[in-house]
Amino acid sequence: MIIRRKAAPAIVPGIDLPPDPSPPARPGLVRVEGTAKTALETGRNRLAFAGGVFLLLFLSVAVRLVDVAFHPNADQVARAVPQPELPMKTVRADITDRNGMLLATNLPTVNLYADARIVREPEKVARDLKEILPEIDVARTVERLKSGQAFVYLHRHLTPAQQFAVNRLGVPALGFEDGELRVYPQGGLFAHVVGKTDIDNRGISGIEKRFDDQLKDGQAVRLSVDLRVQTAVMRVLQDSIATFKAEGAAAVVQDVRTGEVISLVSLPDFDPNRPETMTDDAMFNRATLGVYEMGSVFKVFNTAIALESGKIQISSRYDTSPLKIANYTIHDLHSLKGPASVPEILINSSNIGSARMALEFGGEFQHAYLDRFGLTRASELEIPEVGSPQVPSGNWSNITVATVSFGHGISVSPLQVATGASAVVNGGVFRPATLLAHAPGDAAPGVRAVSERTSLMMRRLMRMVVTEGSGRKADVPGYRVAGKTGTAEKVVNGRYSKHQVLSSFLGVFPADNPRYTVLVTLDAPKGIPSTYNFATAGWNAAPTAGKVIAAIAPMLGVEPAADPFQQADPKSGPLMVAAMKGN
Template sequence: MQLISRVFSARSRSHFAVRKSGSTAFKGAAQLRRKQAKQRLAILASGFLVAYVVIGARLAQYGMTEDITTGSIPENTNPVASRPDIVDRNGALLATDLNMVSLYAEPRRIVDVDEAVEKLASVIPDLDWTDVHKKLKSRTGFQWLKRQLTPRQQARIMALGIPGIGFRPEKRRFYPGGSTAAHILGHVNIDNQGLAGIERYIDQQGVAALRAAGLTSDGPLQPVKLSIDIRVQNIVHQIVTQAMHDDQAEAAGAVVLDANTGEVIAMASVPDYDPNEPSRLLPDGTVDKEYEKGWFNRITNATFEMGSTFKSFTLAMGLDMGKITLNTVIDATSKPFRMSGFTIHDEHGQYRPLNVPEIFQYSSNIGTATIATRVPIPDHQAFLTKLGLLTKMTTELPEVATPTQPHPWRAINQATISFGHGVATTPMQTAVAGAALINGGKLIEPTFFPRSQAEADALATQVIKPSTSADMRFLFHWNGVKGSGRNALVPGYNIGGKTGTADKVVNGRYAQHQNFNDFLAGFPIDHPRYIVLTTIDSPQTGEKGGRLAAYTAAPMAREIVSRTAPLLGVQPKFGDGEPQLVANY
């Protein structure tokens, strides 16, 4: 029994010792937990503090950082800048702005680049996947993706809900007539900046500076009125296009000029292009260079040897300087005209002495060169310079070529220049000088803007005597009735003119089977109101199969006069009486 009592007593003391030790351990664990909790709170508070400090610092940094500029947006470009409308002399619209939108992206906000490209391609079939993917992968703040979208494309892209994609309002230039007046109006680039023609001229007059200052964004600008009559322009464009096709020529062109004010009523040069689409891409993605050749304006920006048309200026020079009269007779027999080892002969020789009207009618090189040699070379050169044929023309179009001439002039140069070889000038300059020959002798620089008669008179320069101009009107009428101008006759409109057929220079030598043909005409020649100059380059055929100017360039002038004279208010005259009433309603 004592043994059992001792066992229970030992167990009781042991139990008491364990309880006392456990109590002490419990108190230590609670203190540890409280300490750890305080540490965690301190760490959490420190984390929040650091986060707020970082956020505040980044906000301050963003506030002090300038906007990101990328290579996708040229500096100082205002994408929504407006341009003034362009209208013809009657107020018909030639060029205007359309409101468009363009697609852009903020690459840093794009969530899934592949998905974004795939969705955009479903709306924009011609989207360049590689290019767009590269742009969206970049870390820039702005990238153009597609300029000038249609409203339907904009709506469909908005419905896709792609984050980081947006639209920016822009202007697109629209030319209702397409290629009809391409070389007059010119065109703009995708940022609505003028690159050629009147569009470029408008920018040069201060519109570009206004754009840069952001002053043309929303306010409507006063329309720019041109001297062009779009009805006449459309007819001229149709005729030169058809002539190039029918005569299998490399190019063709024409200009209609007011002989008394210098206003350009119409001007066309083909091949041309559509200013709504100034460049085209081939299937392989490269630029169509053949299409871009249509940018070249052969009426003002190309020089040509104008051939026998220049005989008009040689005869005018002789008449004005008193070296000849209309009754002067020149020996143009079969004997060739020799000078400096060169021989000058007539293509349509009459093998007899010719008076001045006959020299003009038969386009005698011998007779014309003989007249030229009666004038000192410096005076001959000065006369052509006075007519504006040897210096760069002044007009609004930026595309103007500079004439070429021999340096120095020698006797043989004077002889060949007298009938249109050796000097190259622009067709527009030839038309302007031709107007001076028949309008009373006044040279008036051409303009593509309206000009009153009073303004023209203030600008005009008297270059030949009025009596000389009267003689030239007679010669033009004579050739129009009896000479090479017969193929340009239109009943009732009394057209007078002079043809020019010049051998083209190819690789520094004259090519016998390639011609540059032109025809300079005035109507009505008794009281000239308009000048028409037509050109055709390297025709392979023409009326009656002929390749000369009489069969190619002259018929073009005939068509232009017959279709445009009524629009220009020129009444036909039949016989010697007053204008006839053609129709009675």
């Protein structure tokens, strides 16, 4: 039977459609018909297909993981290339000054390495790396890439830009290791104190070497030095080298109460951040490693020993005519023309008077007290660069006793002179020099070197050297500087040179209540018109020390005041006057 369907009425614009005979739709349902329905069915089919594909992939990966875990292929395991073990990263601790200012710290970096076992085209890789890292040597890099080793360094301390560029090469055999770069924020300012590390961040000089294990264990080191003081001392020394055309210079500032070294400068110096500055001369520490005949600054020790001996009084007088011992004759630069008292001998720096005093108390007593002042043994300072003094051996002859009294025939470091002088003026107690900061009131107990009375007398005598003698140019109004000049002929080719000297000034301030010693040394300064072509210490080292004290005293909290030694003193003032007059 053929059933004919009634055709739907045609839609003609302008003609109303008859009502739809279909039953009304239920509320909330949308009926989709025609093209929309077809599209919806297609989307459902595709989604179902994609879900099936992902399910199959997931199942295959899961099956493979189980297979690898429980049924490994022996051949594949044998051919697998193990990843190289990277060195353990170390964290080296900081070094700071006494106020917490950074002197040495680390910056995070990366190091480039290669697994040479899987490198392809080593020559090409080396050339490509050269474009990014101009410092590398292509031939050496190729050699490393062909070494067959699992881990070879190619370059250290890459910048972020360099690391990005190497990554872009897409070489699987190249990798990066986290590293650290030791940096010194103050440049060369503390080079001879802090020292430096090598490429593997191991200490090779200075504090870095002495406390290498502690720093590698992450324990910071706080030093006694003061960044402000060091900067001021450095600038003054640099100016003096330029002014007096000296070959070098050194300076030490030390707390007389604790032995702490507040500043230690040696010039020329080097910048540990820049290897090209590290010449032999620049790396030589003139303040601690160099030992020199220090000249007349030794008369401070000689005079203290004389007063301590009990044989010599402040009023004792000595003949100052030329002194002949064996085949040697000792002269003075400026003759005193007659007997001189102990103050006059020190103020006028008489070699003859000093020698006669030393001969009176004798070589054995002299040697014992020089040892008390730390001048016959190496300093205990906490850096490796410490020189051993050159001290005459055996029983000292008369000529040895005489020349040692004015700083010849014995060689010590500037640091030793500063430390020994601290014992002379601080009340008579020797404390070893240290570069480690002490807590307030935590100084080492020290060892008695001379009596308090001798110490007081020496402070007064040294003050007179500055007010009346060769140390006048070291005086700083208000800071009561005491001290002693010293000019020693340098030994050149085994002989003393008349044209090259080591010029020094040993200073103490304030003289009435000592806080700090200052030792300044200029190596081979030249005479200039403003010094009337003299190169002796009174003309160069003394004014240099005066400038140092004027700059650092306010930083160290030393307040200017009137000089009590210039006022009447019923205990020792008349005694000094009487000694000067020969009464």
